Amino acid sequence: MEVSEFTSLNYYHRDLSWLLFNRRVIHEANDPSNPLLEQLRFLAIASSNLDEFFMVRVPSIQSLARLQPKAKDARTGWTQEEVLFKLYEINLNNTRLQYQYFNQIIEDLAQHQQFVKSVDELSETQLQEVDRFFYELLLPAVTPIGLDAYHAFPKLAEKKVHIFVQVRQENRIERAVIPLPPLFSRLHQLADEQTYLLVEELITKHLPELFVGWEIDHSFCFRITYDKDLEFREDTDEKLFTQMEEYIVERSKGLPSRLEISGTWSKEIEESVLILADLLQLKARDLYWVPGPLDLTFLFPFVDTLAKEFPGLVFPRFTGNTYKEKGPQLFQAIEKNDLLFHHPYDSFEVVLNFLEAAAEDPNTIAIKQTLYRMAPHSRVVKALKKAAAKGKQVTVLVELKARFDEENNLHWVQELEEAGCYVSYGLHQLKTHSKALLVVKKEGRQVKQYAHFGTGNYNEKTSSIYTDISLFTAKKEYVEDITAFFNYLSGYREVPHYQKIAVSPNGIQHKLLEKIEDTMTHYQQTKQGAICFKMNSLTDKVVINKLYEASQVGVPIHLIVRGACCLKPGIPHLSEAIEVTSIVGRFLEHSRIYAFYTSEEDAEVWISSADIMTRNMLHRIEIATPVEKGPALDKLLTVLDAFKKDRKKAYLLTESGHFRRFTEDNSFSSQDYFMTNSQPQSEMILPFQTLDNPNLLSKIRKIWQSH
Secondary structure, eight states: OOOOTTEETTEEOHHHHHHHHHHHHHHGGGOTTSOHHHHHHHHHHHHHHHHHHHHHHHHHHHHHHHHOTTOBOTTTOOBHHHHHHHHHHHHHHHHHHHHHHHHHHHHHHHTTTOEEEOGGGOOHHHHHHHHHHIIIIIHHHOOOEEOSTTSOOOOOOTTOEEEEEEEEETTEEEEEEEEOOTTSOSEEEOTTSSEEEEHHHHHHHTHHHHSTTSEEEEEEEEEEEEOOOOOOOOOTTSOHHHHHHHHHHHHTTOOEEEEEEESOOOHHHHHHHHHHHHHTTOOGGGEEEESSOSOGGGHHHHHHHHHHHOGGGSOOOOOOBOOSOOHHHHHHHHHHSOEEEEETTBOTHHHHHHHHHHHHOTTEEEEEEEESSOOTTOHHHHHHHHHHHTTOEEEEEEOTTSTTOHHHHHHHHHHHHHTTOEEEOOSTTOEEOOOEEEEEEEETTEEEEEEEEESSOSOTTGGGTEEEEEEEEOOHHHHHHHHHHHHHHHSOOOOOOOSSOEEETTHHHHHHHHHHHHHHHHHHHHSOOEEEEEESOBOOHHHHHHHHHHHHTTOOEEEEESSOBOBOTTOTTTTTTEEEEEEOSSSEEOOOEEEEESSSSOEEEEEESOOBSHHHHHSEEEEEEEEOTTHHHHHHHHHHHHHHHOOSSEEEEOTTSOEEEOOSOOOOOHHHHHHHHOSTTOSSOOOOOOOOOOOHHHHHHHHHHHO
16 A cells, blocks of 8 residues: 555545645646636635635644644654644645746736736836826835834734835844735736836835835745634623623634745745744744745736636637426426436526525415525525515525625525514524525415425635536425424424435435445345445545445445545555546536436446535535436436546546646547537436654755755
């Protein structure tokens, strides 16, 4: 068994595995099948992803390293300090690759007469123009802050670029920081509308005007990421809404977790960097030298601006298939057959229409729905408010603890409550991550119920870029299950006994283990059967071990895991029958599908809001829903088959922990296939080694010099 920088024992480390996912995102910036501006957008996405990683995942490892320095990770046998150093090495390699691609794309943009230049590259006329901009607009907004005994060390803004300056006056040395003015764009567009200049370069050019009478020793740009994953402790004696308001304020006091420095390491500025790191209480392994401009998320507005002028340099506009039945006809169609939709290839409009039609229908007597992350100007919330205004009973379970959406959700809660909706926040210490919607109608003396189960949020904005599955059904067992589910969450009752669905905590894990066991038994008896799972992350050790058991009896297992994967394929006598692939493309692969085949054609398939992660299995309210035989299941199996065949956008996970492209000549892309088949007439688609040297700084310095 190979032991690599990514893994030890029989498991990959979750966070190192995630960094390899972010590397796959970075690689999309080097894929010629992606338009030029979309390549830039992938670099911005990777930067945004990494920011959240250092706001959420890394701080918990740093905390464990401080509190339990000798404790070892259960999956890999490494100490947390060893994990942090491995993480550091991998991320430095990712960053080097990211900026290599960035520089190449900026060069390529010059062929389209679009230039991102440094100050040294500007013409005399352009220099005069940007100097006027500095003196007239920037200078009044720029404030140097001294770092000495007479100035309190400032709370430096998170994720914002600052300039560190060391100045000298005879034998006196002082230091200061300059925050970039927040209301100015990072990229200043010159009058020719073709040339752009980073604002920090312009400020750096004019440092002598900001420190009159002082000699500039050196300067560099830096950026800080803070811990935003402070533990939220619920108090059952205080309203959760009030607790969450207080938590949002408290979270702003998190400790720094990362310091990024723009430029190449040099002995001249190392002392200043280490002084800054000491002030921030960061170690050398928390410092990242970035070979280019910091925070590539500034590329998001840059790409959007250029896309208007160069529409051929972005993906062509894509609109998914719109389901033909609307309003009452949609509900009639659901009564006849379960309906399954694959977003965004099938437009999310069908879900919005389902809810909006229910809100308008005078026969609707109740609507019940879970909400986790919602779009700005949410049509979902608007429909729920309208339903309440029309006298319908509207019950909404809003998850206030949805990370980084807490403030947004507090806003929606107030709106929903003011509109007359009954709002619940779920259960104590558990996040409600399930995606479910129930509509109840009364037609004469007959009550009819219609349910929607999804793998993604009720968010019309993200639904256009995330792939997800929707299932509509009016079948008795399903609507009875979801009725019991909502009553359990909104009131007081024992955990329901569900007829069809499985609900976490515990329920989905138990169901997956049961179905894997059944598939193993069937395979041993018939030599037929297989398992195929598609998800965002696979980290739950209990389910992983059960998959190892299934592999040992020969069950073929194909796992499609977009992000972190702790399961290690290809281990002799343990996981030889398991193949792990990862698809990264134009759309974010977000759907969760769990299939258990009894033959090549027949399978029991579940869709779920839950990834196979311990948090989802044991610490969240999640739903998994089986899709019964019929057109809906046929479509879902076809969707899953396309994912399994992908070789253009898929990567194969090797035993060493590396992901590699497939080598065979196969241009099949599942996402391209789905887009091609999403036409109005096709509403149903057919066919890293730990060093012993304790001197971390010397190790880090070597890495700096090598990069």
